[in-house]
Amino acid sequence: MSFVSQFKAQARVMAGDLRHRKIIRTALRNYEIVRDVRKASFQDWQGARQLAAETKWQAVNHLDQHLEQFTAKLESRGTKVHWASNAAQAREIVLKIVKDKKAKSVIKSKAMTSEEIHLNDALEHAGLNVVESDLGELIVQLRKEAPYHIVFPSMHLTRDEISELFQRELGSAATNDPEELTMIARRALRKKYLTADIGITGANFAIAETGMISITENEGNARLTAALPKTMISLIGIEKVLPRMEDLALFLPMLATMGTGQQLTCYNTLYSGPRQPGETDGPEEWHVVLLDNHRTELLADAEQRDALHCIRCGACLNVCPIFRNVGGHTYATTYSGPIGSVITPHLRGLQDWKHLSSASSLCGACTETCPVKIDLHHHLLQNRRNAAKQQPSFAEKTSFKLFAFAANRPALWNFGKKMARIFQPLQGLVKGTPVDPAKAWTQTRDLPQLAPESFKDWWRNRK
Amino acid sequence: MTVTLFIPCFVDALFPRAGISMVQILEGLGHKVAFPESISCCGQPPFNSGYWDEARTVAAKVLPQLANSEAIVIGSGSCGAMLKVFYPQLFENTPQATLAKQISDRTWEFSDFLVSKLGVTDLGAKFPHKVTFHDGCHGLRELGLKKSPRALLGKVNGLELVEMGEAETCCGFGGTFATKFPMISTAMGEVKCASATETKAEYIVSNDSSCLMHIQGLLSRQANPLKTIHLAEVLNLK
Numbered sequence: 001m002s003f004v005s006q007f008k009a010q011a012r013v014m015a016g017d018l019r020h021r022k023i024i025r026t027a028l029r030n031y032e033i034v035r036d037v038r039k040a041s042f043q044d045w046q047g048a049r050q051l052a053a054e055t056k057w058q059a060v061n062h063l064d065q066h067l068e069q070f071t072a073k074l075e076s077r078g079t080k081v082h083w084a085s086n087a088a089q090a091r092e093i094v095l096k097i098v099k100d101k102k103a104k105s106v107i108k109s110k111a112m113t114s115e116e117i118h119l120n121d122a123l124e125h126a127g128l129n130v131v132e133s134d135l136g137e138l139i140v141q142l143r144k145e146a147p148y149h150i151v152f153p154s155m156h157l158t159r160d161e162i163s164e165l166f167q168r169e170l171g172s173a174a175t176n177d178p179e180e181l182t183m184i185a186r187r188a189l190r191k192k193y194l195t196a197d198i199g200i201t202g203a204n205f206a207i208a209e210t211g212m213i214s215i216t217e218n219e220g221n222a223r224l225t226a227a228l229p230k231t232m233i234s235l236i237g238i239e240k241v242l243p244r245m246e247d248l249a250l251f252l253p254m255l256a257t258m259g260t261g262q263q264l265t266c267y268n269t270l271y272s273g274p275r276q277p278g279e280t281d282g283p284e285e286w287h288v289v290l291l292d293n294h295r296t297e298l299l300a301d302a303e304q305r306d307a308l309h310c311i312r313c314g315a316c317l318n319v320c321p322i323f324r325n326v327g328g329h330t331y332a333t334t335y336s337g338p339i340g341s342v343i344t345p346h347l348r349g350l351q352d353w354k355h356l357s358s359a360s361s362l363c364g365a366c367t368e369t370c371p372v373k374i375d376l377h378h379h380l381l382q383n384r385r386n387a388a389k390q391q392p393s394f395a396e397k398t399s400f401k402l403f404a405f406a407a408n409r410p411a412l413w414n415f416g417k418k419m420a421r422i423f424q425p426l427q428g429l430v431k432g433t434p435v436d437p438a439k440a441w442t443q444t445r446d447l448p449q450l451a452p453e454s455f456k457d458w459w460r461n462r463k
Numbered sequence: 464m465t466v467t468l469f470i471p472c473f474v475d476a477l478f479p480r481a482g483i484s485m486v487q488i489l490e491g492l493g494h495k496v497a498f499p500e501s502i503s504c505c506g507q508p509p510f511n512s513g514y515w516d517e518a519r520t521v522a523a524k525v526l527p528q529l530a531n532s533e534a535i536v537i538g539s540g541s542c543g544a545m546l547k548v549f550y551p552q553l554f555e556n557t558p559q560a561t562l563a564k565q566i567s568d569r570t571w572e573f574s575d576f577l578v579s580k581l582g583v584t585d586l587g588a589k590f591p592h593k594v595t596f597h598d599g600c601h602g603l604r605e606l607g608l609k610k611s612p613r614a615l616l617g618k619v620n621g622l623e624l625v626e627m628g629e630a631e632t633c634c635g636f637g638g639t640f641a642t643k644f645p646m647i648s649t650a651m652g653e654v655k656c657a658s659a660t661e662t663k664a665e666y667i668v669s670n671d672s673s674c675l676m677h678i679q680g681l682l683s684r685q686a687n688p689l690k691t692i693h694l695a696e697v698l699n700l701k
Contacts, residue, residue, distance in 0.1 A: 008644070015650035321633050325650040359644050361637025361651070362511065364604035384513030392514070400509040400517040407472075407503040407521045417476050440642035444649040445680030448477045455470050455479035459486075459498055 003332065004355040010330040011359070020156065020327055027155050028318050034261025035315075041263065042253075052254055053373035056309035059208075059241050063299065066208035066241040067290070073211020074288055077273030082289045087117035090291050094119060094200070094233060095126055097287055101231050103128065103197035107189075109215070109222035110134035111202025112150060112312060113235045113291050116334045116347075119200070131192045133221035135185050142169045148328035150335065151259045151314035156327060182219075189221070199229040199283065203236045204311070205251060209244045212272045213288070216252060216265045223269055232274070232283035237291050239308040251311065258315040258371045294347045304379045307343050309372040316366035316376055322359060331356065338366035342379040350387050357383035414456070421450045465495045466576075467532035471542040471672070472504040478672045484699035485538050485573055488586060499528040505545045510553065511638050519553055526550075526562050534580065535570045538695050539671050540602020541638075543572040548605045572602055574670050574694055578611040584618045588698045591621030595664040597655070597678065598631050599671030612670050612694055619697060629658035636677035652681045660689055670694045 001009070014020060039045050059066055071081045084090035090113075098106070106128050108114065120141070123130045132141040136153035140146065142165055147153035154162070159176040166172045172184040201222055203213035213234055215222045226232050242251060256262040275282035299305055317323045317337030328336040333344045333353070341356035357380040366376040388396070406412050424447075432442040441447060453461075466489050470482045486496050506521035525546075529535055537543040547570045554563035577583045596616065602608040616624050635641065635651025642648075655678060659667050667689060669675050675691040682689050 008646075011644065012646040015646040021650070021654075321635070321651045321654070322647055325647055325654070358512075358640070359647060361600065361633045361635060361640045361648070363600035363633035363637070365600075365631070365633065368604055381511065381513075384511070385515050386513075388513035388515075396512060397514060397517075400512065400514045403504075403509060404506075404517045404520040407506070408524045410501040410503060413503040420476070440645045441680070444645060444684060445652070445677065446683040447680065448676050450476055451479045453479060455475040455482040456500055458479055458483055459500065 003352050006332060007330060007355055007359065010332070011326045014326045014330050021325065023156060023158065024324055024327065027152070028324065031261055031318060035257060035318075036261075038253075038257040038261055038263055042257070048250060048254060049371055049373055052250055052371055053306075053309060055242065055247050055250070056311075056372050057306070059243055060239060060299065060305060060308045062243075063238065063241060066243055067238060070206055070208040070211055070241060071288075071290070073208075074273070077211065077276065079211075079273050079286045079288055082287060084289055084291050084293070086293050087291075090117045090235065090289055090293070091119060091122040093287075093289050094235070095122060097231065097233060098123065098126065098128060098198060101197055103231070105129040105131070105192070105196045106198045106200055107131050107133055107192050107196035107225050107229060108137075108200040109202070109217070109225040110137050110153075111200065111235055112147075112334060113202050113237050114200065115147060116237075116293065117235070117291070119235070131189065131196070133189050133193070133219075133225050134217075135182060135219060135221075138185055138189070139165065142166075146329065146334075149314055149317060150312050150337075156329075193224045193228045196225075196229045198231045198233060199225040199227075200233045200235065201226055203234055203240055204255065205242045205248060206236055206240045207245050207248070207270075208241050210270075210272065212245075212270045214248055214252070214268065214270050216255060216268050218260070218262075218266045220267050223267060226269070226271060226283065227281060230283055231285045231287070232271075233287045233289060234271070235289045235291060237293075238295055239310070254371050255311050255313050258313040258369070298343065298346045301346070303382055304342065304346070306372075306374050307339070307346070307376075307379060309374050310339050310343075311372060312339075313371060315369045315371060316374075319365040319369045321361070321363065321365065326359075338376045338380070339374070342374075342376055342383065345383050345387070350383065351391055354383060354387035357381075357387070417450070417454060421452075424450055465497050465533050467497045467499065467529060467535045469502065469505070469529070469535055469537040469542065469546065469570075470498065471537070471539050473676065474538060474672050477676065478693065481538050481672050481693035481695050484693070484695040485536070488577075488695060488699055489536070491586075492581065492583060497532070502528055505542045506553075507542060507545045507549075508638055510545065510549060511640075515553060519557075522550060522553055522563075523559060526554075526559055526566060529566050529569075530562060532566075532569060534576065535566065536573055536576045537570065538573040538693065539673060540572050540599040540606055540608060541671055541673050543570060544601040544605035546570045572606055572608055572611075572670065574611040574615055575606070575608055578614050584614045586615070586618070586698045587620075588618075588700055589620040590697045590700050592665045593623045593625060593663065594666040594668045594697070595625050595627045595659050595662045596630060597627075597634060597659070597667050597669040597671075597674055599669055599674045600633050602670055603631060608670070612668075615694065615698055616668065622697070625662040625664050627658040627662045627664075629655055632658070634674045634678050636674050638673075641677060648677070649681070652677055656681050656685070656687060656689070660687060665690065666697075667691045668694055668697055 139154040205214040274286040323337040506518040510518035550563040635648040679691040
């Protein structure tokens with residue numbers, strides 16, 4: 001099945017799933033309340049957005065310089081830097097490190113880049129034991145599912161469903177108390193941290209000025225992932241760069257505000273290198289893998305370059321009426337929601353993924369909320385234009401040509417309206433049935449009646 | 464002033480009362496109304512589907528017919544955004560770029576024209592009903608209209624405005640989206656209708672007939688007694 005038919009089939013199921021709709025709405029209603037409280041605590045939220053957008057613009061437009069500075073600083077403290085042009089290269093780099101270390105088990109903290117390159121599959125295929133340490137990620141890993149949402153990987157599940165999963169997979173007792181569920185996961189994970197040979201993390205920000213990465217989290221799992229195993233690997237998209245350390249003063253609260261509705265997340269850590277001489281803890285080796293994977297192609301697109309501003313806060317997913325009704329898995333992409341619909345055609349091919357840009361009413365709620373001011377819904381429109389230009393659909397092109405032909409000939413247009421008025425009663429006879437030419441509309445909605453006297457008729461008659 | 468009315472294709476064929484109300488309101492305020500009869504459509508359907516050449520073919524015929532207008536008024540945020548925001552993009556680097564920009568500058572959505580350009584809010588209308596207002600997305604986010612329609616509704620005698628929780632949420636119409644992805648569009652419309660129903664209003668008012676067409680289509684199918692009406696019609700009832 002093609003990607004578009006798969007999307008449509010899944011969307012049909014999910015859009016009618018009222019239970020799913022309710023779970024997501026309830027979860028997001030709580031998010032909306034706390035997000036708005038935090039937004040209001042900024043002295044000037046729109047000013048903060050503008051500053052963030054300008055900072056990211058600067059970072060992305062001078063990416064080469066920032067990356068050179070970032071990696072030079074990293075290397076000066078003994079970090080090994082690797083460059084991966086694509087997903088396959090990134091997997092090879094990680095697998096080689098794992099092999100060199102004769103590692104048997106890997107513990108991971110949340111990293112969308114790892115989802116993007118399907119790292120877990122590759123590691124497991126190579127015979128490694130891989131454990132996700134973020135609670136939400138662990139839950140979807142146990143369910144053998146992809147994350148549902150960039151920030152809330154398991155938001156589609158109820159506490160009871162999670163409890164059942166833990167009983168089955170971790171042998172725990174039944175409970176639907178969130179704290180107890182967290183403790184069950186923690187107990188299972190603690191042993192894994194101690195026995196893991198390698199810890200793999202992502203990064204929220206890469207600070208060029210100081211050669212540090214910033215990881216923001218609520219469970220402390222990323223700290224343990226980075227601190228306990230002897231070898232640490234960080235898989236980072238090249239667009240994560242921020243020029244200066246002081247930029248974090250804006251970006252950390254902004255990410256927390258829009259991601260989870262917090263002033264700051266519970267743990268914010270900066271990593272600057274492996275264990276230095278005289279230090280008592282930290283990994284012996286730190287490898288940073290910088291991932292391009294088509295990001296430079298997006299960089300070359302002057303119109304949509306701002307999509308690289310994304311800080312993966314998930315705010316655009318949360319306000320998107322499409323996401324809220326079809327859910328994260330329907331997209332079948334690493335990045336779902338508006339940002340996913342914008343960038344997936346760049347990352348994985350326009351013709352295969354253009355349907356995501358069409359599956360939007362272009363309502364613009366995403367653009368309005370985006371803290372780094374990505375022009376998301378206009379990029380969806382540009383993707384549609386680029387797709388139609390590159391490979392037009394014959395049926396659509398022909399019908400729009402006919403449409404334009406008629407629209408530019410008022411007599412023909414008005415004749416069409418008269419014909420429609422004659423045929424509408426006939427269409428009424430087959431309304432909503434498979435032979436109804438308007439069935440895409442009429443299966444769930446009534447069609448309005450054509451007015452016996454159009455506006456133009458009225459205008460002419462009154463003169 | 465002479466006001467040139469742009470009547471969207473679906474208003475002409477399906478909702479002429481919205482257009483007629485605008486003519487009567489503007490004439491009632493002492494303005495002359497002009498209507499270029501040979502305009503059929505602004506070209507938004509092919510534009511939003513990505514077929515910009517075809518959209519340009521349609522829009523190129525619209526431009527000269529609006530060239531000499533003083534003010535262009537549209538009773539739809541969606542078509543309004545097409546003329547105001549997207550025509551300049553569509554004609555960028557073409558010989559009509561300047562004209563497209565001039566027309567963009569002169570284009571007004573109906574409620575905004577009344578409030579921001581004419582400075583009128585009280586039209587002496589009477590509509591003794593409880594209503595809720597639906598913000599069409601293009602009007603709200605492309606044109607930044609939030610206050611004008613409410614300022615007008617606030618002056619209607621007997622009218623009680625109850626805001627719905629999902630006032631700013633898309634109704635799911637989205638032009639060709641509604642038939643390309645009917646399942647998603649319908650789900651979005653259901654959310655909208657449920658939120659409007661919760662207010663116990665009798666009418667959903669909007670400044671965009673295209674959204675109302677979608678919402679009314681769902682309400683009728685669900686036998687929901689809630690009714691839809693264009694803002695101009697409300698403002699024209701005495």
